[in-house]
Amino acid sequence: MSLFVFLKFVEQLVTPPGSMGLALVIALVLAPFGLRRLARLALGLAFAETLVLSFPPVGDALVMHLEDQATAAAQAAPKCCYDAIVVLGGGIAPAMPPLRDFPDLSDASDRVWHAARLYHRHVAPRIIASGGGYMAKPGDPSTTEAEAMRTFLIDLGVPSEAIVAEGTSLNTLENLQHVRALVGDKKVALVTSAMHMPRALQIAARARLDVGAFPTDYRALPGPKAPWDDWIPSQEALGMSCAALHELAGLWLDFRRGRTP
Numbered sequence: 001m002s003l004f005v006f007l008k009f010v011e012q013l014v015t016p017p018g019s020m021g022l023a024l025v026i027a028l029v030l031a032p033f034g035l036r037r038l039a040r041l042a043l044g045l046a047f048a049e050t051l052v053l054s055f056p057p058v059g060d061a062l063v064m065h066l067e068d069q070a071t072a073a074a075q076a077a078p079k080c081c082y083d084a085i086v087v088l089g090g091g092i093a094p095a096m097p098p099l100r101d102f103p104d105l106s107d108a109s110d111r112v113w114h115a116a117r118l119y120h121r122h123v124a125p126r127i128i129a130s131g132g133g134y135m136a137k138p139g140d141p142s143t144t145e146a147e148a149m150r151t152f153l154i155d156l157g158v159p160s161e162a163i164v165a166e167g168t169s170l171n172t173l174e175n176l177q178h179v180r181a182l183v184g185d186k187k188v189a190l191v192t193s194a195m196h197m198p199r200a201l202q203i204a205a206r207a208r209l210d211v212g213a214f215p216t217d218y219r220a221l222p223g224p225k226a227p228w229d230d231w232i233p234s235q236e237a238l239g240m241s242c243a244a245l246h247e248l249a250g251l252w253l254d255f256r257r258g259r260t261p
Contacts (some may be wrong), residue, residue, distance in 0.1 A: 089131020
């Protein structure tokens, strides 16, 4: 098991709904030994975690903490004249014929669209689409996220010859290491989700990759809400909270960030 897979596995167990399942297993193990108080404590903590993270104000606050950092970095970045626009994977899934003949766009597909907009504004003469795939077959680039992004970018009017598909990386650390190998010391415009941007910038700095921040896919936006929305737990708020905790854990705890060339 690779370190990346192990960290993903641990993350799934300590955040909902995995934490609820883990607490149930712990309770079932402890109860036969008469440790019912500890069993109830494990279940209570998991329930409390899930409930708190499901409140919209909690998810909004966690996400806004990250997105405010992304906005500040974007304001400090030059607006043009980069060697390349780098768009990180995570916003699109490769085609899977015959079940799915075309790439599938996710909530974070704004990344690819934003990269195309920047290209048409002449921010840089080329786009590096960075993203591999766990299901990628040897010698078949169409199963990588990079090739899926290429298809979408071409549909958005970007010439094929202006797109470089980097389809071997499986996470942000590898994304930015491989981009560094492609561009060297040249400056690139980095495109990713606003919530993900602080961690991507931290990894880029350790990889000695010269980047300007161009975040997109903002999630915690002010808008009209019914008065009761903030007091009703929701699946959407839980998802935002868990996504933000994933990014914060990467910023604070992921020791892989130091493993750069």
